[in-house]
Amino acid sequence: MGRVFNFSAGPAALPVSVLERARDEMVDYQNSGMSVMEMSHRSKEYMAIIAKAEALVRKLMGIPKNYHVLFQQGGATMQFTTVPMNLISDPSTQSADYINTGSWSKKAIKEAKKQFANVRVAATSEEVNFSRIPTQDELKLNPESTYVHMTTNNTIFGTEFHYTPDTGSVPLVADMSSNILSRKLDVSRFGIIYAGAQKNLGPSGVTLVVVRDDLVGRNDGLPLMADYKAQAEKESMLNTPPTYAIYILGLVLEWMESKGGVEAMEKINIRKAAKLYSAIDASGFYGCPTQVESRSRMNIPFTLKDDGLNAAFLEQAKGAGLVTLKGHRSVGGMRASIYNAMPEEGVDALISFMQDFERKNG
């Protein structure tokens, strides 16, 4: 078959122009006589690639100068440990507030508890199966906390923060793996932002970390791979970084810039999500488990009137070139992940297919 529309939650669709360029440069990158994969990370050619990637991250996100930009390994899960390792100096007295909005928040909490005792849950929506995001008023924040942790978008449950919590002077730490660079953001409201790349940034295997400089270097003797200070001092070159993944991330950001940057992405993302939610809500056949005001623009779970039709839906969708639509087992039904790289035509094709399927099975 030709290229499909891939609604995977991550790793996820990449812009085809990025893949074509990676293909064309694979065996001989810009007349260097070698692949990017083969380059010493300290070569002039590669140093230019990583510097450009960092510059694009800074430009597209509007990152203030007092933040470090790091390319790390281990995904968000590694950051679940790295954040407390760097911020908690006295595990017996310090505490942190976690906002629990789904599976990834829960994992972050579980990992934090291995590092220190006083992991407080400042709010949770578990009682409604994470179908909504707590409001600012619902956050029971402790002003003595060392930091507040949040998950800005919940891949599995299909919810998203549409506001940035006010945490006063307490640093806000955000796992933005699944909605980074999909919407405008005031980085200065955050102490640490991290994101596994495999949704909106590029391939899996690289994690973007943006960390304010006063949060770096609080603790000594950390393992090198979890030490923001050591990583910042060596500009992510403390050991061999995931060079090829960073190269692709750079290409994705170049593509994003050429499309008009985050503002343009946000406009399209709002339109794509609105279309799909409208089609679901207008139908008596499809349903969406999430509460309207908390709905994610990135991950859209939906159910069929009759679960017995799920298998036929998935099979026929695949036949129409619409793949990886099966929902997560915690929610059931379907899930369409429509990150930046999902073209609007992909959403249109999905909606057409859904309407057609409803006509035949409704």
Add this chain to the structure above:
Amino acid sequence: MGRVFNFSAGPAALPVSVLERARDEMVDYQNSGMSVMEMSHRSKEYMAIIAKAEALVRKLMGIPKNYHVLFQQGGATMQFTTVPMNLISDPSTQSADYINTGSWSKKAIKEAKKQFANVRVAATSEEVNFSRIPTQDELKLNPESTYVHMTTNNTIFGTEFHYTPDTGSVPLVADMSSNILSRKLDVSRFGIIYAGAQKNLGPSGVTLVVVRDDLVGRNDGLPLMADYKAQAEKESMLNTPPTYAIYILGLVLEWMESKGGVEAMEKINIRKAAKLYSAIDASGFYGCPTQVESRSRMNIPFTLKDDGLNAAFLEQAKGAGLVTLKGHRSVGGMRASIYNAMPEEGVDALISFMQDFERKNG
């Protein structure tokens, strides 16, 4: 220019047939309609890719059934921490022996000391600038050690263990980043083997860990990304693995198998290294800082009679399509890294160039 012979110490040259296949499959992997980079790590297609990579690792290395094969992130540096985290249960009483054969051994020691106090150096060749490997007789091993750690090949200093230390019943842990799969090996002599991929296995961003099952699960409450037990239970899918890097690693191993596996690689590697060392030794113009019996087959440092000629050598070599030959600052001069993927013609071309350069400048 066309493809060059790239003598980089890592990331390093890959077989051109692997790169060509990656290029051809980049936009549409085997009629799936998507790139491997875009695949859900839990998709059927991707599960087949990672299963094949593991099967090839097991086959080519001859790994006994009581060993886990893990694909991890963070490079050897992450393992410097992960090994003691998994093996040392009581940091105040347990000890381990480290054999110090160069920069990477020293880093391993430094990271281990952050985890527990009794890090013993069982042997070192630092007094001769790591130009040789200690013999079995020189190892002052403590039979009460929890483990013995070694670096099997020293990328910077150009030395290699040509024997496997006898550690009795104490588990032997080996950093094999720079010579894994370059020579036959009895895996059952080791407790843990780990290797960053970017020298003999594939691109940077994935670390191969082979761990005997009795060394897994000794400690509870470890951070997930450093917990061999959790990683083994989830078959390296505890979170999103570096999917594309593992795919390329699989292609490299397929290539290796098609060439006759490790035995064939070892024969060629012996021949390539012997040629280059002979050319150096036969010349009055080039010198090699390493002692003959400890010389690495993978990384060959050499000096010119006159350091003032280094810049001209590098520039003219580059003109002849021979690149990344500059030596590490700890040793000086030149370094030719000739891993499995460096074809014999590359070594021949280097030797011709060196002889020509000597005629003109000797």
